Each structure stands twice: as C-alpha cells, then as structure tokens.
Amino acid sequence: MIFIDALPGRFADRLPGLASLGTVRELTPGFGYSVNLHAELFLGRRPDEVGFFGEYKLDLESLDIHPDLPSRVLGLAESMLPRSTRLGRLLVAKLAGRSHGYIPFAFRHRFSRAGFYPLTTSGVGSILDEFDWEVCVADRVPAGLGRKDRVALERARGAVARGERHLFVSLCDLDGLFHEYGIEHPVVDRKLRVLDREVTALVSRYRARYPDEGFAVISDHGIQRCVGHVDLGLPRLMRRFPRVTFFADSLYLSVWSNDPGELERAREEIGSIRQLRFVDVPERGAYGIASRAFGDLLYVADEGYAIHPNFFGFRRSKAYHGYHPEHPMSRGLLVTNLEVGEAPGHTEVHGMLRAARGGK
Numbered sequence: 374m375i376f377i378d379a380l381p382g383r384f385a386d387r388l389p390g391l392a393s394l395g396t397v398r399e400l401t402p403g404f405g406y407s408v409n410l411h412a413e414l415f416l417g418r419r420p421d422e423v424g425f426f427g428e429y430k431l432d433l434e435s436l437d438i439h440p441d442l443p444s445r446v447l448g449l450a451e452s453m454l455p456r457s458t459r460l461g462r463l464l465v466a467k468l469a470g471r472s473h474g475y476i477p478f479a480f481r482h483r484f485s486r487a488g489f490y491p492l493t494t495s496g497v498g499s500i501l502d503e504f505d506w507e508v509c510v511a512d513r514v515p516a517g518l519g520r521k522d523r524v525a526l527e528r529a530r531g532a533v534a535r536g537e538r539h540l541f542v543s544l545c546d547l548d549g550l551f552h553e554y555g556i557e558h559p560v561v562d563r564k565l566r567v568l569d570r571e572v573t574a575l576v577s578r579y580r581a582r583y584p585d586e587g588f589a590v591i592s593d594h595g596i597q598r599c600v601g602h603v604d605l606g607l608p609r610l611m612r613r614f615p616r617v618t619f620f621a622d623s624l625y626l627s628v629w630s631n632d633p634g635e636l637e638r639a640r641e642e643i644g645s646i647r648q649l650r651f652v653d654v655p656e657r658g659a660y661g662i663a664s665r666a667f668g669d670l671l672y673v674a675d676e677g678y679a680i681h682p683n684f685f686g687f688r689r690s691k692a693y694h695g696y697h698p699e700h701p702m703s704r705g706l707l708v709t710n711l712e713v714g715e716a717p718g719h720t721e722v723h724g725m726l727r728a729a730r731g732g733k
C-alpha cells in the first residue's frame with residue numbers, strides 16, 4: 374500500500390510506469406483538506422463522523438459569550454494593523470502565548486485544535502492501528518521541503534528486500550512542492566518523474582516476490598493552480614456583524630450566529646463576493662459535512678481562487694487543493710490490482726483496503 378499525498382488522477386498520463394501497474398481510477402474525494410481526506414481513506418469516517426472539518430473546531434457554546442473588553446480592544450487594534458505587520462503580529466501572538474496562530478483576538482477562545490492526521494497519530498482506529506504493517510511514513514521524517522520521501526522510500530526498499538509482506542508507505546513531498554512551486558514547474562516535473570520511476574520499481578519488486586498479494590497506490594486529492602486571491606475584508610465584516618463568528622482558511626469560509634437576523638444580513642453581504650460558492654444543506658448532507666460545528670453557513674472558493682488574508686497564515690500558495698469535489702482536478706489517483714468500482718470514493722477505498730487485509 375503506497376500513499377502519495379496530492380497526486381492528481383488527471384496526471385496519470387504523466388506517470389506511465391505507475392499507470393501500467395494495474396487498474397487506474399480517478400478517486401473522488403470529499404470536501405476538505407488532507408486532514409479530513411486522510412480520515413476518510415484511513416479511518417473510513419467523513420467529517421460529520423470524525424467531528425472535525427479542517428484542523429480547528431468551533432465551540433458552539435461560545436457563540437453567546439461576547440468577547441471581554443480587552444479582547445474587543447485588542448481585536449479592533451489588530452484589525453486595523455496594515456498587512457505588512459502580519460509577521461510582527463504572529464511574533465507578538467507567540468510571545469503572548471496565544472496558541473491559535475492567526476485566529477483574531479476576538480475569536481481566540483472560540484476555536485480549538487481538533488483535527489488529527491491518522492498517519493501520524495496512533496490509537497485513533499485507523500487501518501494503521503487495525504492491522505500490522507511495516508510502516509514507512511515520510512510525514513514523520515524530520516527534513517525540509519521535498520526531502521522526506523527519499524528516507525521513507527529507502528526504508529521501503531529495505532523492507533521489500535527483507536520480504537515484509539504488509540507494507541504501508543506514505544510519501545508527502547509532492548503536496549508541499551505543489552504549494553510552493555505550482556503545478557507546472559521543473560522542480561515538480563522532476564519530482565513526478567522520480568516518483569513514477571521509484572514507486573513503479575518498488576511495486577514491481579514487491580509483486581515479483583508476492584504475485585498474489587494485493588497492492589494499491591493511492592492519493593487523497595489532486596491540485597489546482599491558483600489564479601487569484603480574494604480579500605473578504607474580514608476585519609470589516611467582523612465590525613459590521615459583531616454577533617457573527619467567522620472562520621476563513623485558504624478555501625473555506627464558515628459563518629455562525631445565534632442571531633438569525635444578523636446571520637441573514639451577513640449572508641446577503643457575503644453573497645456579493647463572486648468567487649465564493651455557497652454549499653447548501655443537501656450537498657452538505659451528501660458529503661458528510663452537515664454538522665453545525667462546520668458553519669451555519671459554509672462557502673468554498675471557486676476553483677483556482679483562494680481566500681487571503683485568512684486565519685491560517687500570511688503565505689500565499691501557487692496551488693491549492695480542497696475545491697469542490699466535482700472539479701476534475703480535485704480528484705486523486707488509484708492504481709491497484711484489487712477489485713474496485715468505476716468511480717470510487719474515499720470511504721469505498723477504505724473498505725477495499727480493509728478487505729484486502731482480511732478486515733470485515
């Protein structure tokens with residue numbers, strides 16, 4: 374089992390070695406970023422079931438608690454800082470012991486970290502916990518951008534040479550390189566060629582040893598180049614609608630309020646932002662993101678656009694993932710010799726992997 378973060382299904386023709394190994398499918402993700410898609414693939418649980426959408430979670434009880442005066446004053450001062458001081462603001466936040474990086478002062482008690490990555494967190498009921506694997510996870514390697522995979526691949530080659538039958542390899546460098554360089558760049562092209570060569574060789578060596586054993590090469594989502602950033606004017610929205618709580622990261626805007634009138638006015642205002650798409654109730658039900666904890670209102674950026682500034686950070690990326698799952702470039706890749714449907718979703722793939730290991 375080899376997992377490659379952010380390898381788009383649409384890139385199958387750029388990976389001829391990999392594509393020749395078995396059945397090739399585009400893999401439809403759910404809404405959300407890697408943290409949720411990993412939970413779908415490796416726990417078989419969608420956001421409603423796992424209890425988080427993104428890495429932060431709103432405490433719904435906090436909606437009726439209004440910020441104290443110091444928080445309001447600090448929040449107002451913060452919202453007036455020019456953008457260039459964002460780095461300084463982060464430093465001040467760190468010095469003041471504020472744990473939630475960029476979440477505005479006014480909302481600082483409302484959110485806590487909830488999301489976890491099943492590949493680096495044990496005891497959460499993932500397929501890593503459930504079955505015995507020889508695990509080579511690049512995500513855990515302490516190395517810089519683009520330098521983690523080689524360590525995991527080296528270990529994986531050693532494991533295949535030793536005859537390990539149940540191998541779980543996770544490669545994460547491609548995701549970081551896409552964000553940093555975009556989807557068309559010599560560094561990315563080279564990375565794709567290296568992945569194609571090395572992963573194909575690894576699987577081929579494994580299959581020579583265990584021809585009857587199942588294998589799967591899987592990615593969680595694709596990637597899309599960024600064509601523009603959208604400034605939502607969050608400080609202004611926060612001043613105009615003091616009884617509304619906002620949370621914006623790169624692609625999603627969540628909005629909550631216990632005041633229906635104010636929520637409606639905020640909704641009208643946000644409705645004029647062209648690059649945001651409202652995710653309606655039936656759609657949220659279908660994708661397992663219906664929980665109120667994920668927003669009374671939930672919006673996703675149109676393909677290619679990203680929200681900036683946001684509560685995640687001040688860096689802009691050249692490419693993003695997490696757009697609407699129906700976008701062709703949102704899809705991941707699956708190459709396998711296991712039985713699989715025409716258009717598999719993530720939880721189906723979780724079932725497929727478990728069945729291959731004898732799970733029920």
Ligand SMILES: [Zn+2]
Pocket residue numbers: 378379406407548593594
């Ligand atoms: Zn990912």
